Amino acid sequence: MKTKLVLIPGTQCDSRLWDKLRSLLSSDIDATHFEIPKLPINEVLLQLHKAIQSVAVEGQPVFLLGFSLGGYIASSYLASLNEGDLTLDSAINIQFFICSNTPTALPSRELRQRRRIIQNIDAKPYSGASSSRVKYMLNEIHHDDENMIQLIQSMDQKLGVESLKHQLSFTGERRDLKGVFWDVASQFSIQFLASDTDPLLNYEWLETLPSSIKVKLCKGCKHMLPLERPDFIADAVNAAVLTG
Structure with missing residues (x-):
């Protein structure tokens, strides 16, 4: 049974964003693009919740990878789970990859x-x-x-x-979700993947995360990680599949 990977794009990005990444993913991964609907953030999270439930298979992890705006949406989804606005079936195991995003106020x-x-x-x-x-x-x-x-x-x-x-x-004035990550660090596997020179990131914020949350930084890129360094993302996702 293949591991399901739900991909949430960044601002003004369609499924072509993932073409390079898809070619580098393990054959054990089935990737699905989530198109961000033109709805308020709470409705977007509900649609994402339904998408995750539709691909979930008992006993198999679901990977959720959000890039840029998609990373903030994935983080907001974590917040909605933590705060009880949305509820997951106990059999669904989600692992989070937050790419090129720090879920706090923009610079x-x-x-x-x-x-x-x-x-x-x-x-x-x-x-x-x-x-x-x-x-x-x-x-x-x-x-x-x-x-x-x-x-x-x-x-x-x-x-x-x-x-x-x-x-x-709809996500211009962003909420700082640091407290959410401290609350959920023991419940979910979470990795932040980013460039070491991204002008849209808050690196001091990343340093305040719990030690159980992995932060991986790469060189040779800036913000557009799925296009500039898809190999870096693929290595992290493929490794997560191998470690189960």
């Missing part, structure tokens, strides 16, 4: 930039993610990778302006 620079994007969208037609915005999220070694840049821009264009407005606004 002030990023919040200001997101507010400007929303204001610009309302003022004039949206022309898509600029090259400078894309490169801000990529390590310099990938700044000349036109295929990677065009993929990010293509995903943004495909999802469209209404998706962008929704995703930027």
Whole structure:
């Protein structure tokens, strides 16, 4: 029986985000893309809950991997379980991978930039993610990778302006979930996977986590980990399958 892996994308990312990662995953893993619905966060978590229940098989772990915005959604799902808003069947064993995200307030620079994007969208037609915005999220070694840049821009264009407005606004002012991770550290296997130079992360926040929560940092990437270093993510997920 294959281990089920539910993949939650980042802002303006579709299933193409995972193409490189999928090719590196163990044949014992069955990966499913979760498309973020244009709904309030509580409804998004309910839809995610249903998706997890639909793939869960008794005795088999379900892996939940959230990238960027998806990492915050996965963390918020943990909070909803911890606070009793959602309830899991005792037979369902979930392991969490939080990728390129620290579930706390965004850096002030990023919040200001997101507010400007929303204001610009309302003022004039949206022309898509600029090259400078894309490169801000990529390590310099990938700044000349036109295929990677065009993929990010293509995903943004495909999802469209209404998706962008929704995703930027409904988790803009984020709750600090540090207390949740302290509460659930003994109940769930949790790993944070990230670059060591991601401008959207709070590295001091990561240092405050319980020692049982693994934090793995890699080089040669910035924010777009599934595109820049899919091997790093695949190694962590494949290892979790082997250790059961």
